[in-house]
Amino acid sequence: MTEKTDPSPILIISELVKSFSNQRVLDGINLEVYPGEIMVIMGGSGCGKSTLLRHIIGSIAPDSGSIKLFGQEMTTLDDKALNAIRKRFGILFQSGALFNSLTIGDNIALILKEHTNLDATTIEIMVKIKLELVNLREHADKMPAMISGGMKKRAGLARAIALDPKILFYDEPSAGLDPVTSAQIDQLIIDLTKKLHVTSVVVTHEMDSAFTIADRMCMLDKGKVLKVGTRQEFEWLRDSDPADCPSEQDRLIRQFLRGDAEGPITERKLTSDYEEDLLMASLKHEK
Amino acid sequence: MSVCESVENSSENPSFARRWLAIVGRCSIGVTRSFLGKIGSVFLLLAEATQIAFKGFFLPGHKLGKEALFFQMVRVGIKAIPIVILIQMAIGMILPLQMYPKLAEFGQADQIATINAIAGFRELGPLMTAIILSGFAGASIAAELGTMVTSEEIEALEASALNPVRFLVVPRLLATVLMTVMLTVIADVVMVFSGVLTGMKLGLDPDTYYQMSVSAVNLTGFVTGLVKAAVYGTLIGLIACHLGLSVKPWQGSEGVGQATTNTVVYSIVAIVISAAIFTMIFYSYGLFN
Ligand SMILES: Nc1ncnc2c1ncn2[C@@H]1O[C@H](COP(=O)(O)OP(=O)(O)OP(=O)(O)O)[C@@H](O)[C@H]1O
Numbered sequence A: 001m002t003e004k005t006d007p008s009p010i011l012i013i014s015e016l017v018k019s020f021s022n023q024r025v026l027d028g029i030n031l032e033v034y035p036g037e038i039m040v041i042m043g044g045s046g047c048g049k050s051t052l053l054r055h056i057i058g059s060i061a062p063d064s065g066s067i068k069l070f071g072q073e074m075t076t077l078d079d080k081a082l083n084a085i086r087k088r089f090g091i092l093f094q095s096g097a098l099f100n101s102l103t104i105g106d107n108i109a110l111i112l113k114e115h116t117n118l119d120a121t122t123i124e125i126m127v128k129i130k131l132e133l134v135n136l137r138e139h140a141d142k143m144p145a146m147i148s149g150g151m152k153k154r155a156g157l158a159r160a161i162a163l164d165p166k167i168l169f170y171d172e173p174s175a176g177l178d179p180v181t182s183a184q185i186d187q188l189i190i191d192l193t194k195k196l197h198v199t200s201v202v203v204t205h206e207m208d209s210a211f212t213i214a215d216r217m218c219m220l221d222k223g224k225v226l227k228v229g230t231r232q233e234f235e236w237l238r239d240s241d242p243a244d245c246p247s248e249q250d251r252l253i254r255q256f257l258r259g260d261a262e263g264p265i266t267e268r269k270l271t272s273d274y275e276e277d278l279l280m281a282s283l284k285h286e287k
Numbered sequence B: 001m002s003v004c005e006s007v008e009n010s011s012e013n014p015s016f017a018r019r020w021l022a023i024v025g026r027c028s029i030g031v032t033r034s035f036l037g038k039i040g041s042v043f044l045l046l047a048e049a050t051q052i053a054f055k056g057f058f059l060p061g062h063k064l065g066k067e068a069l070f071f072q073m074v075r076v077g078i079k080a081i082p083i084v085i086l087i088q089m090a091i092g093m094i095l096p097l098q099m100y101p102k103l104a105e106f107g108q109a110d111q112i113a114t115i116n117a118i119a120g121f122r123e124l125g126p127l128m129t130a131i132i133l134s135g136f137a138g139a140s141i142a143a144e145l146g147t148m149v150t151s152e153e154i155e156a157l158e159a160s161a162l163n164p165v166r167f168l169v170v171p172r173l174l175a176t177v178l179m180t181v182m183l184t185v186i187a188d189v190v191m192v193f194s195g196v197l198t199g200m201k202l203g204l205d206p207d208t209y210y211q212m213s214v215s216a217v218n219l220t221g222f223v224t225g226l227v228k229a230a231v232y233g234t235l236i237g238l239i240a241c242h243l244g245l246s247v248k249p250w251q252g253s254e255g256v257g258q259a260t261t262n263t264v265v266y267s268i269v270a271i272v273i274s275a276a277i278f279t280m281i282f283y284s285y286g287l288f289n
């Protein structure tokens, strides 16, 4: 692939570790993302995908490890340098995270007003363009509380691309959207990447969408990267016979990709201390 | 219980007492440290907000957001005006009625005007206004900012390279300070007006009452009252913003509720304590004459 021949990754994460109280959410993450590619990050619910994104955008500091974005070490930057970098990426939060006191249009206008010297007319035009991209132009004057969850997500996306960022992070962009809108968002991600050479890092659960947009994919499990590979590699894994997957790890990924009810992921849950837990519960109340 | 047992118990007591003493000691050190830490971060917030506000006012290229300030002033203050008027009407009536019998006994009924005016302008105007605003402004600011934390808006602001202190704290803090001062002026006037009405009911001459009120309150009295109001307003705004932004995303609506309640309680405590400090300072510098 052309991306791989590009010598310098735009994002390098190495040995990233983060614990919340006693729970180690990220346990030595290593990942590289190259300019112009779409990297899809997958993993079970609660495995730390959103937490990983929060580290990349500099809202949480890791316990150890490094994150290099645009060649700069994010974990040690001061506020000023961090803000300079923040103008060069966009992020779509899992919840949309719109500014609830502003209309949809003003959510986007605010960013343009604060970070550019454009006059009011140009800003209004820019807002319309961004909203049209996500099919929300006629809803510009509505407040976030008045629109549906899927619309919030699209509005969040419009805000994320307000400053024409070089790299975009998406936290589950198509979760909770109807199939058509979801396909439109997929197409938008592809268009942005291929036409404007934007790099995209997409966290998603939707396998259809993942296989539609991904150049490369990355599977997280228990705070570690299980596998990074091209879409073709993952497609092969998904369509392979279980007999062709010798390693436990490959069978685990295969189950996730196919969405099978049976497999290593389910077995792992069953072999956990469920019975012991039930026993303890009954003992506790006997006393 | 036999004597022997109780002696045995008491010989055990020192270690028991020491253990409790250690626990109490550790707790109070912890509480003190977290209290000092809180005060420290409130002052850091004040320092940052002041710096940003100054830059916004005086340096070109730094935007202050006058619309946001105006919006917050309306939100913080306008709704509180009727309540301030109501309460000051009541206080302007209570004070003269309480004083009248004793003063009339000494033939000093006229002095009601003096007492009412001094109490109002120097103490009760700013104090009552601030207490009302800690409910109106403080609680709503804390609830708003806390909700913004839980809905990830603050994180989104930061990720968009927008400083929450500049965007959210500065307009709210300035608005609270300005509105506390403005409402204090209203409160002062209303209290004197209510005093005049009460005085008329008691058979005092409204003109004399008015003249005595005016001569009781000199410029110093009026200005110190407003300075107090500004300080109370700063306390309310700082405490509300600090507690609102300290809500953690996972605390959800419970965290927001707690921040709101704490804002009202802490604000009132801070206001009353600083009122006492003001009074001590003014008294020892003879500003009361
Ligand atoms: N600020 C925090 N404090 C404590 N624990 C946290 C915090 N943020 C996340 N966690 C924990 O970290 C784990 C990973 O959370 P995260 O939101 O990153 O998961 P996720 O992979 O995005 O899940 P989902 O697919 O459901 O969005 C969860 O178990 C969560 O409870």
Ligand SMILES: [Mg+2]
Residues within 6 Å of the ligand: A049, A050, A051, A094, A171
């Ligand atoms: Mg998530």
